[in-house]
Amino acid sequence: MKIYNGVIKLSTFGNTDIIDITELVCEELNKSGIKDGFLLVFVPGATGAVTTIEYEEELVKDTKDLFKNLVGDTGPYRHNKTHTFGNASSHLRATLIGPSLVVPITNGRLDLGTWQQIVFIDFDNRPRDRKIIVKILGLTENKNK
Amino acid sequence: MKIYNGVIKLSTFGNTDIIDITELVCEELNKSGIKDGFLLVFVPGATGAVTTIEYEEELVKDTKDLFKNLVGDTGPYRHNKTHTFGNASSHLRATLIGPSLVVPITNGRLDLGTWQQIVFIDFDNRPRDRKIIVKILGLTENKNK
Amino acid sequence: MKIYNGVIKLSTFGNTDIIDITELVCEELNKSGIKDGFLLVFVPGATGAVTTIEYEEELVKDTKDLFKNLVGDTGPYRHNKTHTFGNASSHLRATLIGPSLVVPITNGRLDLGTWQQIVFIDFDNRPRDRKIIVKILGLTENKNK
Numbered sequence: 457m458k459i460y461n462g463v464i465k466l467s468t469f470g471n472t473d474i475i476d477i478t479e480l481v482c483e484e485l486n487k488s489g490i491k492d493g494f495l496l497v498f499v500p501g502a503t504g505a506v507t508t509i510e511y512e513e514e515l516v517k518d519t520k521d522l523f524k525n526l527v528g529d530t531g532p533y534r535h536n537k538t539h540t541f542g543n544a545s546s547h548l549r550a551t552l553i554g555p556s557l558v559v560p561i562t563n564g565r566l567d568l569g570t571w572q573q574i575v576f577i578d579f580d581n582r583p584r585d586r587k588i589i590v591k592i593l594g595l596t597e598n599k600n601k
Numbered sequence: 602m603k604i605y606n607g608v609i610k611l612s613t614f615g616n617t618d619i620i621d622i623t624e625l626v627c628e629e630l631n632k633s634g635i636k637d638g639f640l641l642v643f644v645p646g647a648t649g650a651v652t653t654i655e656y657e658e659e660l661v662k663d664t665k666d667l668f669k670n671l672v673g674d675t676g677p678y679r680h681n682k683t684h685t686f687g688n689a690s691s692h693l694r695a696t697l698i699g700p701s702l703v704v705p706i707t708n709g710r711l712d713l714g715t716w717q718q719i720v721f722i723d724f725d726n727r728p729r730d731r732k733i734i735v736k737i738l739g740l741t742e743n744k745n746k
Numbered sequence: 747m748k749i750y751n752g753v754i755k756l757s758t759f760g761n762t763d764i765i766d767i768t769e770l771v772c773e774e775l776n777k778s779g780i781k782d783g784f785l786l787v788f789v790p791g792a793t794g795a796v797t798t799i800e801y802e803e804e805l806v807k808d809t810k811d812l813f814k815n816l817v818g819d820t821g822p823y824r825h826n827k828t829h830t831f832g833n834a835s836s837h838l839r840a841t842l843i844g845p846s847l848v849v850p851i852t853n854g855r856l857d858l859g860t861w862q863q864i865v866f867i868d869f870d871n872r873p874r875d876r877k878i879i880v881k882i883l884g885l886t887e888n889k890n891k
Contacts, residue, residue, distance in 0.1 A: 457602045457747045459782050459885060461852060492604050494641060494738060496784060498850050501859035502800040508700050510647040514679035515692055522693045526671065526816065534804035547805055548812045555798050555862070556848050558701050560643050560736040562606060567734050569646035572700070589857050591850040593738070593784060593883070595604060602747045637749050639786060639883060653845050655792040659824035660837055667838045671816065703846050705788050705881040707751060712879050714791035717845070738883070740749060 460488030462590035468578035472520045472549065476511045477588065478573045481559075482566065484590040491564040493594015497557045500589060503546040503580040505553035511573035523549045523579070546579040553577060563598050605633030607735035613723035617665045617694065621656045622733065623718045626704075627711065629735040636709040638739015642702045645734060648691040648725040650698035656718040668694045668724070691724040698722060708743055750778030752880035758868035762810045762839065766801040767878065768863045771849075772856065774880040781854040783884015787847045790879060793836040793870040795843035801863035813839045813869070836869040843867060853888050 462484035464477060477497075485495060497506045509519060526549075530536075533544030557574065560567040568574070578584055607629035609622060622642075630640060642651045654664060671694075675681075678689030702719065705712040713719070723729055752774035754767060767787075775785060787796045799809060816839075820826075823834030847864065850857040858864070868874055 461782075461850075492606075494639065494736065494784065496848055496850055498848070498857060499859075500857050500862060502798060502862045507696060508647060509696055510692060512680060512684070514683050515689060518676075518678050518680050518689050518693060519696060521676075522672065522696070527812065531808075531811075533808050535802060535808050538804050539802070544805060544808050547800060548808060551797060551799055551809060551812070552697065552842060554699070554844070554847070557699070558641055558643075558703050558848050560606075560641055560734050562734075562736075567643060567645050567736075569644075572645060572647045589850050589852075591784065591852075591857075637751075639784065639881065652841060653792060654841055655837060657825060657829070659828050660834060663821075663823050663825050663834050663838060664841060666821075667817065667841070697842065699844070702844070703786055703788075703848050705751075705786055705879050707879075707881075712788060712790050712881075714789075717790060717792045 458490055458596055460490060460592040464588040464590060466586045468584050468586055470578050470580040470582045470584055472523055473578040474516050474519060475576045476573045477576050481574050481590055488592045489596045490561060490592050490594040491596060491598040493561050493592060495559045495561050496591045497574060498589040499555040503543060503550050504586060505550045505555060505577045506557045507553050508572045508574055510571040543581045546581050549579045561594055603635055603741055605635060605737040609733040609735060611731045613729050613731055615723050615725040615727045615729055617668055618723040619661050619664060620721045621718045622721050626719050626735055633737045634741050635706060635737050635739040636741060636743040638706050638737060640704045640706050641736045642719060643734040644700040648688060648695050649731060650695045650700060650722045651702045652698050653717050653719055655716040688726045691726050694724040706739055748780055748886055750780060750882040754878040754880060756876045758874050758876055760868050760870040760872045760874055762813050763868040764806050764809060765866045766863045767866050771864050771880055778882045779886050780851060780882050780884040781886060781888040783851050783882060785849045785851050786881045787864060788879040789845040793833060793840050794876060795840045795845060795867045796847045797843050798862045798864055800861040833871045836871050839869040851884055
């Protein structure tokens, strides 16, 4: 059993910037040499989130609209009165998606669907430099039939 | 440390079909022989999702209504103009729940609550044949006190 | 490879009580002796949830409001007609967040951001005594560079 620790560094535009990180995650998987196991993508911060979507240009825009519809940019947010960044909506949107995603690895590949990509969403209300953690735990030999 | 790879195959009605897969997941756990560890349920696709709910008939209907209320069937969705399936709402609903669930295993059993079932939700807007991945990682002997 | 099984016991006020459990989770991590791996927090029940937020007093209130806005206390919920507890909204809110969170451990510490805390949210509509599962899987020596 092996554990591999990877980090993905990104510069984002913030404001619900939805970034396809699938290829970057796969690079970490390849570096790890792990063929069978669990891959964890984790966002160390409270205004970013990770999930999977079909990364199709128009759907990405629909997804941004979704968050605007569910959580208004400027509600009567208490956090914005005490914190000058004014990013309460960023926090609330991130809470709806969450910071953690576990994807299975089989035969050295992520078990994603054909139209399924891993995305990091930066909900903060300004551009950010981000570090995303990729921790992989598993076997370097595939014991599958 | 052992890894077990299982697959659950399902035919669904789509349209926010909420299916209790707890028993099917437990069958995979029993086949694995793993007594202590992590069980990962993963949906390889962007219009399905996995979580836990109390699988009670009336609450299942309330849960379907929830998704209809939060994400309208026919919004002004851009994805539906470029993709003839017209399933933007399916994607957006799936994004709110996510494709990945990790459940602890102790003494060879899932640590679920008494009124807590694992469900697959098929948000697509048509019946689908689905494969759901069950990957289990752990020990075949229980080292608990 | 080692597996550690911990339990956190809490008394809550219910009604979207948001409780910072980071310190309690870290105590379990310290007891485990695990330095590198995955830490799973799991809620065995369908009216509680776990995620991370910035645990700031005003933002905690905004987060409570978010759930009230997305899922009304008293909708025309079918579950409340058949179950006297009347807690359909508790279930639906918990479904939006989910019962499971995986956090990476490196150098014996959780890889959380500076302003990121692990929270248990009790959505039930009455005070509850809760048990939250903390299962940790990893290495007792850190093999990182």
